[in-house]
Amino acid sequence: xxxxxxxxxxxxxxxxxxxxxxxxxxxxxxxxxxxxxxxxxxxxxxxxxxxxxxxxxxxxxxxxxxxxxxxxxxxxxxxxxxxxxxxxxxxxxxxxxxxxxxxxxxxxxxxxxxxxxxxxxxxxxxxxxxxxxxxxxxxxxxxxxxxxxxxxxxxxxxxxxxxxxxxxxxxxxxxxxxxxxxxxxxxxxxxxxxxxxxxxxxxxxxxxxxxxxxxxxxxxxxxxxxxxxxxxxxxxxxxxxxxxxxxxxxxxxxxxxxxxxxxxxxxxxxxxxxxxxxxxxxxxxxxxxxxxxxxxxxxxxxxxxxxxxxxxxxxxxxxxxxxxxxxxxxxxxxxxxxxxxxxxxxxxxxxxxxxxxxxxxxxxxxxxxxx
Amino acid sequence: xxxxxxxxxxxxxxxxxxxxxxxxxxxxxxxxxxxxxxxxxxxxxxxxxxxxxxxxxxxxxxxxxxxxxxxxxxxxxxxxxxxxxxxxxxxxxxxxxxxxxxxxxxxxxxxxxxxxxxxxxxxxxxxxxxxxxxxxxxxxxxxxxxxxxxxxxxxxxxxxxxxxxxxxxxxxxxxxxxxxxxxxxxxxxxxxxxxxxxxxxxxxxxxxxxxxxxxxxxxxxxxxxxxxxxxxxxxxxxxxxxxxxxxxxxxxxxxxxxxxxxxxxxxxxxxxxxxxxxxxxxxxxxxxxxxxxxxxxxxxxxxxxxxxxxxxxxxxxxxxxxxxxxxxxxxxxxxxxxxxxxxxxxxxxxxxxxxxxxxxxxxxxxxxxxx
Numbered sequence: 190x191x192x193x194x195x196x197x198x199x200x201x202x203x204x205x206x207x208x209x210x211x212x213x214x215x216x217x218x219x220x221x222x223x224x225x226x227x228x229x230x231x232x233x234x235x236x237x238x239x240x241x242x243x244x245x246x247x248x249x250x251x252x253x254x255x256x257x258x259x260x261x262x263x264x265x266x267x268x269x270x271x272x273x274x275x276x277x278x279x280x281x282x283x284x285x286x287x288x289x290x291x292x293x294x295x296x297x298x299x300x301x302x303x304x305x306x307x308x309x310x311x312x313x314x315x316x317x318x319x320x321x322x323x324x325x326x327x328x329x330x331x332x333x334x335x336x337x338x339x340x341x342x343x344x345x346x347x348x349x350x351x352x353x354x355x356x357x358x359x360x361x362x363x364x365x366x367x368x369x370x371x372x373x374x375x376x377x378x379x380x381x382x383x384x385x386x387x388x389x390x391x392x393x394x395x396x397x398x399x400x401x402x403x404x405x406x407x408x409x410x411x412x413x414x415x416x417x418x419x420x421x422x423x424x425x426x427x428x429x430x431x432x433x434x435x436x437x438x439x440x441x442x443x444x445x446x447x448x449x450x451x452x453x454x455x456x457x458x459x460x461x462x463x464x465x466x467x468x469x470x471x472x473x474x475x476x477x478x479x480x481x482x483x484x485x486x487x488x489x490x491x492x493x494x495x496x497x498x499x500x501x502x503x504x505x506x507x508x509x510x511x512x513x514x515x516x517x518x519x520x521x522x523x524x525x526x527x528x529x530x531x532x533x534x535x536x537x538x539x540x541x542x543x544x545x546x547x548x549x550x551x552x553x554x555x556x557x558x559x560x
Numbered sequence: 561x562x563x564x565x566x567x568x569x570x571x572x573x574x575x576x577x578x579x580x581x582x583x584x585x586x587x588x589x590x591x592x593x594x595x596x597x598x599x600x601x602x603x604x605x606x607x608x609x610x611x612x613x614x615x616x617x618x619x620x621x622x623x624x625x626x627x628x629x630x631x632x633x634x635x636x637x638x639x640x641x642x643x644x645x646x647x648x649x650x651x652x653x654x655x656x657x658x659x660x661x662x663x664x665x666x667x668x669x670x671x672x673x674x675x676x677x678x679x680x681x682x683x684x685x686x687x688x689x690x691x692x693x694x695x696x697x698x699x700x701x702x703x704x705x706x707x708x709x710x711x712x713x714x715x716x717x718x719x720x721x722x723x724x725x726x727x728x729x730x731x732x733x734x735x736x737x738x739x740x741x742x743x744x745x746x747x748x749x750x751x752x753x754x755x756x757x758x759x760x761x762x763x764x765x766x767x768x769x770x771x772x773x774x775x776x777x778x779x780x781x782x783x784x785x786x787x788x789x790x791x792x793x794x795x796x797x798x799x800x801x802x803x804x805x806x807x808x809x810x811x812x813x814x815x816x817x818x819x820x821x822x823x824x825x826x827x828x829x830x831x832x833x834x835x836x837x838x839x840x841x842x843x844x845x846x847x848x849x850x851x852x853x854x855x856x857x858x859x860x861x862x863x864x865x866x867x868x869x870x871x872x873x874x875x876x877x878x879x880x881x882x883x884x885x886x887x888x889x890x891x892x893x894x895x896x897x898x899x900x901x902x903x904x905x906x907x908x909x910x911x912x913x914x915x916x917x918x919x920x921x922x923x924x925x926x927x928x929x930x931x
Contacts, residue, residue, distance in 0.1 A: 199616070215613075217613060222607075226600070226601060229597070230601075236593075239773070241591040241593070241774070243585055243767075243772045244773070276797075277796075278797050281796060281797040284797070306795075309794065309795060313795050396614075401612070401613060402611050402613055404775075416563070423680065424680060424685075425648075426655070426797070431772070431775075433804065
């Protein structure tokens with residue numbers, strides 16, 4: 190976590206008129222406000238719901254059953270409600286798994302670019318994240334961290350060769366399905382958990398698909414590690430929020446969550462297309478792979494030696510912000526200069542305008558470097 | 561955390577007719593359901609409230625201002641909104657402080673009995689909790705953990721000599737005010753923070769005074785440790801729940817929280833009195849100090865060598881449960897056999913009945929030992 194970058198991102202977020210291509214936020218307009226309000230009122234009207242009281246560390250029984258059932262339907266037949274711990278978002282599930290996987294001083298194999306919240310955590314715990322797509326998983330890795338279904342920042346699935354490598358390596362897997370249900374093709378892949386139950390820490394969340402403000406995620410540890418996982422969970426914050434859990438349990442009962450997901454995929458796919466067209470129009474030199482899902486396009490430039498904070502400051506003066514590429518690289522490498530551009534939370538017309546502004550900002554960055 | 565005890569407590573909690581004297585739960589009937597529902601609807605009706613979206617790791621601005629203002633009003637004048645991190649309950653605030661205080665391998669000085677969630681955390685982090693009321697704070701302690709205002713399990717305030725010792729020791733203070741606003745006399749003490757700002761990790765929560773299901777607590781670290789504290793908070797779960805924070809921010813605007821507190825104190829004081837009378841009637845040999853606040857009476861018996869799990873199992877057959885005393889002892893010592901008895905969540909008549917059942921259960925335990 191670079192504090193200069195953090196400060197600039199905060200300035201961008203609160204400055205009127207700056208279009209934020211950073212952050213990885215879900216679209217506000219997809220939050221099912223009315224259904225959540227109905228769920229909340231229903232839950233508060235039933236004192237026995239326990240929404241305002243303490244609960245057990247593993248979480249709400251009905252919600253855990255729902256989580257397990259969805260995994261079973263995807264082929265992970267050896268998952269039961271009792272195997273699930275509801276966590277305070279996916280980040281906490283990753284933190285618990287990282288503690289149990291005993292990563293301190295060891296190597297964590299990741300994709301060549303990955304989720305910064307996990308990278309920061311691994312580094313702070315004394316581990317060394319290492320990109321392992323091109324190079325393969327080191328034999329001595331403490332674990333492999335995988336963003337499955339649709340990766341972050343690239344929005345790509347795991348190809349069959351990589352999947353076989355992950356399963357064949359015998360390494361402990363920390364599988365983060367944050368975007369697992371948000372592939373544009375609607376395919377929700379067979380979870381790695383289904384094929385490596387006893388060495389997979391499976392992480393899921395509703396932050397991208399329902400609402401991050403609820404802080405409802407989950408961890409399914411290898412069964413033998415469940416008591417340790419519960420101990421760590423209890424140490425960290427006793428339990429996930431009873432209110433949020435009760436609201437979600439009721440929400441999935443009264444709404445058609447899969448229909449919501451289908452709608453969300455359609456909207457995100459259309460925004461992705463809009464961004465890709467804008468990139469081809471305004472930044473034709475940008476290198477990227479078209480995402481298969483999730484919230485962003487990861488764009489590499491041919492620029493080297495760019496001061497990312499200075500570039501972000503420049504972009505902000507042009508009315509646009511982004512997430513600098515080094516945040517996503519296990520090595521923290523700044524070259525080549527890259528950017529994660531999120532289309533998820535911007536209306537279509539704003540996406541085009543944001544990319545247009547960005548192209549002018551990058552011309553400026555390029556001109557200053559040449560000067 | 562003894563897993564046998566955990567299992568028995570779960571059985572007690574779900575068995576119809578068992579009166580739970582364990583758990584430390586606030587009274588369900590004190591939750592302001594209508595006001596919270598109004599706050600929730602108001603917040604969901606304003607998309608700009610951010611209730612369903614991601615927020616910053618430090619938490620909701622308005623809520624942090626409210627927390628700081630209440631501390632300033634109590635004499636901690638050097639506390640500003642920017643010094644506050646909203647946490648997922650007090651437990652997470654303690655966990656963050658414990659990480660920053662670098663307790664691993666060191667001594668944590670505590671009261672002679674204290675909050676089990678903190679003791680378990682300290683032990684799991686490789687620290688050695690040591691009771692320091694009778695013996696004083698060891699010179700080499702990594703920090704002192706203090707439950708201020710009204711302690712857990714005894715419900716007692718810090719006497720002036722102990723306060724002077726804590727402040728004079730120069731040790732890092734981890735001050736947990738979970739019950740700080742729930743003294744029966746209505747006195748909310750000057751926070752230790754006010755007199756040791758640069759070496760106090762101040763912990764507060766709404767779990768006892770408003771609702772634990774919201775998971776809204778807070779940490780005020782020494783100012784120099786704020787960046788580290790935010791880094792750890794981000795690693796652990798990114799942020800406390802936006803929805804819960806927004807609801808609380810709105811709730812304190814539309815309700816008279818201090819009037820709620822006054823009512824809660826009155827109800828808990830009356831339940832405490834009921835329990836004390838019942839103890840004098842049915843367990844005249846029990847040793848305890850009358851609580852000045854909080855949720856429980858800590859009762860010591862003259863029994864030695866009691867198997868706590870067996871005693872709890874026996875009590876459950878008599879229709880009552882309790883928290884075994886060893887949970888609260890830094891040493892984990894089982895002798896003399898003791899019990900935390902919570903009056904907080906039971907109606908007055910149930911308190912008397914529960915203590916009556918307990919007296920019969922303990923007679924049984926005594927008889928079996930004698931046999």
